[in-house]
Amino acid sequence: MLRAYTIAFLIFLYAPILLLPVFAFNDGTVIAFPLDGFTTKWFEELWTNAELHAALVNSLLVACASSVLAVLLGIAAARANIRYKFPGKTAAMGLIMLPLVLPEIIVAVSLLVVAIRILGLDLSLWTVVAAHVLICTPFAVAILNASFQSLDASLEEAAIDLGFTRGETFRLITLPLIMPGIVAALLISFTISLDEFIIAFFLTGSDPTLPVYIWSLLRFPRLIPVVMALGTILMVVSISILILAEWNRRRGLRRAGVADKGGFL
Amino acid sequence: MTEPLIRLKGIHKYYGDYHALRGIDLDIRAGEFFSLLGPSGCGKTTLLRTIAGFEDVSKGTVVIGGQDMTALPPNKRPTNMVFQSYAIFPHLTVAQNVGFGLRKAKGTSEEKAKRVAEALQMVGLAGYGDRAAHALSGGQRQRVALARALVLRPKVLLLDEPLSALDKKMREQMQVELIRLQRQVGITFILVTHDQEEALVMSDRIAVMFEGDVAQIAEAETLYRRPVSRRVAEFIGTMNFLPATVGGDEVVVAGLGRMPVSSLQNTATTEGESVAGFRPETATLLFPGQEATDRIAEGTVTEVVYYGDMTYYDVRLTGAADPVRISMRNVFGRPVLEIGAQARLSWSPGAVTLFR
Numbered sequence: 112m113l114r115a116y117t118i119a120f121l122i123f124l125y126a127p128i129l130l131l132p133v134f135a136f137n138d139g140t141v142i143a144f145p146l147d148g149f150t151t152k153w154f155e156e157l158w159t160n161a162e163l164h165a166a167l168v169n170s171l172l173v174a175c176a177s178s179v180l181a182v183l184l185g186i187a188a189a190r191a192n193i194r195y196k197f198p199g200k201t202a203a204m205g206l207i208m209l210p211l212v213l214p215e216i217i218v219a220v221s222l223l224v225v226a227i228r229i230l231g232l233d234l235s236l237w238t239v240v241a242a243h244v245l246i247c248t249p250f251a252v253a254i255l256n257a258s259f260q261s262l263d264a265s266l267e268e269a270a271i272d273l274g275f276t277r278g279e280t281f282r283l284i285t286l287p288l289i290m291p292g293i294v295a296a297l298l299i300s301f302t303i304s305l306d307e308f309i310i311a312f313f314l315t316g317s318d319p320t321l322p323v324y325i326w327s328l329l330r331f332p333r334l335i336p337v338v339m340a341l342g343t344i345l346m347v348v349s350i351s352i353l354i355l356a357e358w359n360r361r362r363g364l365r366r367a368g369v370a371d372k373g374g375f376l
Numbered sequence: 377m378t379e380p381l382i383r384l385k386g387i388h389k390y391y392g393d394y395h396a397l398r399g400i401d402l403d404i405r406a407g408e409f410f411s412l413l414g415p416s417g418c419g420k421t422t423l424l425r426t427i428a429g430f431e432d433v434s435k436g437t438v439v440i441g442g443q444d445m446t447a448l449p450p451n452k453r454p455t456n457m458v459f460q461s462y463a464i465f466p467h468l469t470v471a472q473n474v475g476f477g478l479r480k481a482k483g484t485s486e487e488k489a490k491r492v493a494e495a496l497q498m499v500g501l502a503g504y505g506d507r508a509a510h511a512l513s514g515g516q517r518q519r520v521a522l523a524r525a526l527v528l529r530p531k532v533l534l535l536d537e538p539l540s541a542l543d544k545k546m547r548e549q550m551q552v553e554l555i556r557l558q559r560q561v562g563i564t565f566i567l568v569t570h571d572q573e574e575a576l577v578m579s580d581r582i583a584v585m586f587e588g589d590v591a592q593i594a595e596a597e598t599l600y601r602r603p604v605s606r607r608v609a610e611f612i613g614t615m616n617f618l619p620a621t622v623g624g625d626e627v628v629v630a631g632l633g634r635m636p637v638s639s640l641q642n643t644a645t646t647e648g649e650s651v652a653g654f655r656p657e658t659a660t661l662l663f664p665g666q667e668a669t670d671r672i673a674e675g676t677v678t679e680v681v682y683y684g685d686m687t688y689y690d691v692r693l694t695g696a697a698d699p700v701r702i703s704m705r706n707v708f709g710r711p712v713l714e715i716g717a718q719a720r721l722s723w724s725p726g727a728v729t730l731f732r
Contacts, residue, residue: 268430269463273477273528274451287467 131346135339142335153340163341166324170305173236173320177243178300184244185251185296186289192252193259204252211249218246219313226314234316242310247300254299258292291363298356302349321345379442381406381531381564382427387436389422389588396422398588400436404566406531409558411567411575414585415611421536423585424568428534429453441531456525457534460541462517464509464524470496471505473520477528495523498557515546522554526561535567539574551577572612576600584608600655604643606731609653616700618693620652620730627652627730631693631700632673635725642730651731656703658727661689662720663710670724675699677717687712691719 135154139147157163191197192204210218222242226232262285270280286293308322315323325341328334380403389397397419404410412420425431427438429450438446445453456477465473475492483491496502499519504512512520518538525533535554539547555578558565569575575582576596583593592604603609606617620629627637629652640652662668678699679690687706690699702721706712713719 263461263463265459265461265463266465268450269457269459269465269524270476272428272430272450272455272457273524274480276451284465 128346131339132343134336135343137336137339140333140336142339153336154344156337157340157344160337163321163324166319166321169236169315169318170321173239173243173311174301174304176240177247177304178297180240180244181247181251181300182255182293182296184248185255186293188248188252189255189259192256194264207252208249210246215246215307215309218242219310222310223313234314236315236318236320238314238316239311239320242314243304243307246307246310247303250299250303251296254296255289255292258289262288291360295356295360298352298359302352306345306349378405380404381408381441382566383437383439384423384427385437385439387423387426387438388434389419389426389431390434396588397426397433400588400590402583402590402593404532404564406564407562409555409565409567409578409580411569411579411582412585413569413572413575413582413611416570417587418585419588420568420570420585424457424534424536424566427532427566428455428457454531455534456528456530456532457536458518458521458525458538460537462521462541464512464517464520466510468509469505470501470507470509470512470520473509474505474523474527476524481528491527492523495527498526498560499523500553514541515550518542518550522557526557526563529561530563532564532566535565537568537570539569540571547574554578576612584611586611602641603729606651606653609729609731614656614701615653616656617651617653618696618698618700620650622647622650622730629728631675631696632671632723632728633695637730639725640728640730641726643732646732652728653731654700654723654728656688656701659700659702659721659723661691661702661704661713662722663713666722668720668722670722673721673723675719675721677713677715677719680712680715682712689713689719691721693721 133146134142136149136151137146138150138152188204188207192200219242222238222245226234226238232238266284266288267280270284271277275283306322307320308326311320312323312326319327321341325338328338382402382404384400384402387397387400387402388395400423402423412423414420422431426433427440429445429448429452433446436446437444440454450457465476468476471489471492474495475488478488478491481488492505493502496505499522501516501519501523504516504520509517509520518541521538538554539550542550551574554565554567567575567578576599579596581593581595582599584591584599586607592599592608594602599608599612603612603615609615618630618632620627622637624647625637626634627640627650628634632652659673660669662672673693675691675693675696677689678692679688681688685706687704689702689704691702692699
């Protein structure tokens with residue numbers, strides 16, 4: 112019974128996603144069965160669409176910038192969280208992790224108000240980056256918390272004891288040992304930013320990110336198969352990045368000779 | 377009198393309201409094997425970390441080699457530490473671990489490689505240089521940690537419970553090796569341990585600590601034979617305690633009888649209720665036909681614990697409420713006394729300490 116339920120659950124969860132590649136290769140503009148035959152022309156159309164390319168470049172820029180910033184902030188926050196005791200720590204960590212559970216639409220609207228009304232900023236990719244840092248940082252902190260947790264504090268002390276400054280110790284000992292966590296945090300933040308729609312939709316100016324651009328395509332029924340093709344590519348890329356992140360994490364554990372305590376995923 | 381290598385003066389340490397170190401004064405001589413011994417929470421590790429520079433002192437000074445180092449960080453002090461967890465860098469090989477501190481030292485890479493090889497040789501790990509650090513056993517990690525600290529030729533080597541993670545056999549082996557190593561390199565070793573036997577076996581001098589304060593500093597034998605307080609006596613080895621009453625020049629000890637106060641070792645004589653103690657091996661049970669060498673006390677055997685080479689007898693002395701423990705070396709052909717047997721105890725007042 113439980114088995115049947117599990118299978119039904121998984122089908123319900125993933126079958127719609129499997130429809131993406133099916134219709135991406137379907138030779139017809141109507142998204143319905145029966146299929147009309149095999150084609151790769153939707154992918155070819157992607158190849159020649161300049162607006163799409165601009166949107167892709169925008170998304171990659173935003174994703175790179177926000178993942179790097181989120182991970183830098185994440186390293187500082189996770190280290191402070193694991194290594195030090197200070198007043199207000201629980202509150203500070205709670206606030207950092209809060210965007211995980213806040214509805215994105217709320218975040219998006221409030222950031223829009225702040226950006227335009229209070230700060231008087233022009234909407235641009237940078238406002239999107241700032242917002243994406245906000246939602247990626249909790250993920251980075253969660254992963255890096257685990258990295259610092261499994262890092263014996265006396266390793267850093269040993270390096271200082273052997274004559275190194277705190278900075279040198281961070282570079283020579285801490286950084287190499289938490290590197291798998293950093294890479295995993297970068298990859299996951301990158302994926303989150305790349306996929307994110309609501310916040311980007313509200314905060315983007317005249318340069319749409321890829322999800323925003325895809326949304327704009329949906330107004331033209333003729334282009335829906337193109338969206339399917341693009342969706343297929345994004346799905347493959349996203350899954351690949353997540354697999355890479357997990358593989359990298361496990362490799363890091365093996366190298367450090369630490370037992371696997373269950374990853375972030 | 378030469379200047380001590382380490383001089384701690386009036387060291388206080390507070391964690392918030394908690395008074396972790398309560399005015400420690402301690403001199404440690406160059407080349408000495410010194411132990412900080414005490415139950416967990418007594419502040420011994422905090423004191424060690426104060427010498428290393430990992431803990432700031434709230435009050436007091438740390439002088440090493442005649443130089444005030446109270447404000448210096450650990451990387452500027454001539455001390456190196458062997459951590460309880462060993463803190464072997466898992467991403468480096470054995471040789472890279474041992475040579476880590478040498479990266480900042482002067483000299484060619486050949487000279488440094490030679491020093492690393494010598495250090496590994498010294499701790500019995502010659503040829504292990506290329507091994508991955510995480511593939512080592514507990515005992516090997518400990519040796520790598522030792523080599524890594526000693527390769528820098530510090531003035532002081534600090535050891536934080538280095539043997540507590542090893543099994544009994546390995547621990548005893550490492551005790552002997554540490555003593556040998558210390559004699560060989562001539563560096564001052566400061567060992568933190570909660571294991572009194574370990575401290576007795578290894579140290580030239582021992583500081584016994586309770587609740588952030590030093591109770592007694594002495595050589596192993598003095599500590600065992602002349603503990604300054606009942607607490608120290610209890611912590612080091614086993615001691616039998618009997619209630620005693622001092623009146624004038626005389627003292628009455630339950631089960632042992634009346635004697636002049638001056639015939640006992642005493643820490644301080646005060647009128648009235650007191651307590652007297654003696655070690656299990658300082659008294660002897662008399663077997664049939666044996667004569668007493670000194671004074672005699674009588675009692676009943678209440679418990680017999682047979683260890684092969686030794687037998688421990690619990691004897692309730694006439695006039696005492698609690699039994700005392702007597703350890704006897706077994707003699708071939710002589711039967712072991714049984715529970716309930718009448719026992720005659722030969723003891724001497726000189727081995728009894730009167731505590732405040």
